[in-house]
Amino acid sequence: MAKGSGVDRTENARKMLEEAVEKFSQTENWQQFLKGMRSFHKYSLNNQWLIAVQREDTHWVKGYRAWQDLGRQVVKGSEAIWILAPRPYTKEREDGTEEKKIAFRAIPVFAYEDTEPIEGFENPWEPPVRQPVTGDPEAAQRLLDSLFAYTAAQGIPVVIEAKKTSAGGSYTPADNSIWLQPYDPVEQARVLVHELGHAATYKTLTEGGKPYDYSFGEAVAESIAYVVCGEFGIDTTLASVQYIAVWDADRLRETASIVKDACSALFDWLDRELGEEAREDVAA
Ligand SMILES: [Zn+2]
Numbered sequence: 027m028a029k030g031s032g033v034d035r036t037e038n039a040r041k042m043l044e045e046a047v048e049k050f051s052q053t054e055n056w057q058q059f060l061k062g063m064r065s066f067h068k069y070s071l072n073n074q075w076l077i078a079v080q081r082e083d084t085h086w087v088k089g090y091r092a093w094q095d096l097g098r099q100v101v102k103g104s105e106a107i108w109i110l111a112p113r114p115y116t117k118e119r120e121d122g123t124e125e126k127k128i129a130f131r132a133i134p135v136f137a138y139e140d141t142e143p144i145e146g147f148e149n150p151w152e153p154p155v156r157q158p159v160t161g162d163p164e165a166a167q168r169l170l171d172s173l174f175a176y177t178a179a180q181g182i183p184v185v186i187e188a189k190k191t192s193a194g195g196s197y198t199p200a201d202n203s204i205w206l207q208p209y210d211p212v213e214q215a216r217v218l219v220h221e222l223g224h225a226a227t228y229k230t231l232t233e234g235g236k237p238y239d240y241s242f243g244e245a246v247a248e249s250i251a252y253v254v255c256g257e258f259g260i261d262t263t264l265a266s267v268q269y270i271a272v273w274d275a276d277r278l279r280e281t282a283s284i285v286k287d288a289c290s291a292l293f294d295w296l297d298r299e300l301g302e303e304a305r306e307d308v309a310a
Pocket of ligand 1: 243
């Protein structure tokens, strides 16, 4: 990576990511994959919660027929997960005018784990394969130690605990806390920086009462993980590109200034803690 001021380097790294995501998003396999993928994120928060309570080991749910459209058949005897679907209706008032109302009815969806590919269907949908993150475990551990000192100083509680889910971590804005899956240091550094990315940008993304844009927030957090980890010799390219392509590849450019601000705040801390050489070394 070219030497230069921290801001230049952040900007360069971010542009590299943008180009990689753009190239990747144009591949044919990926476009087909995305068609299935995008529809997974339409569930309301209430329904995401309902799914998590009933079936905590799945990330991918769809209705019976929707799975068939993606080339997968729900296995006989599978237990349905019940979510609530809004059903708008019109009610007539006493004065003859109409009032629009919404009723909810429970509809069944099924977990990916309870489906199997339909024979003869070309490319039945499969969830994304977790892409490897590479780097020196010792350097990653030093980065992690320093990040844990940062979360302690910032008053961000971090809990590391194994959970039966494909997620590697999460950030909860309500109590400004982070949960991490116990991964090896290299993978964990990526996840922690990603969650810190959420912590650092949540306020900006919800400024003035704006509703939180989930997919945009993911693109921002993963861009931060890519840039910061890259400076410490942890290459998250494959994982980050795939992750961002799923979420909000189209709006990646708009994330630039938010990503830059969050990265420079993290770099300020890390440079003070580890000395600037720590990242100059690996970047040279
Ligand atoms: Zn996230």
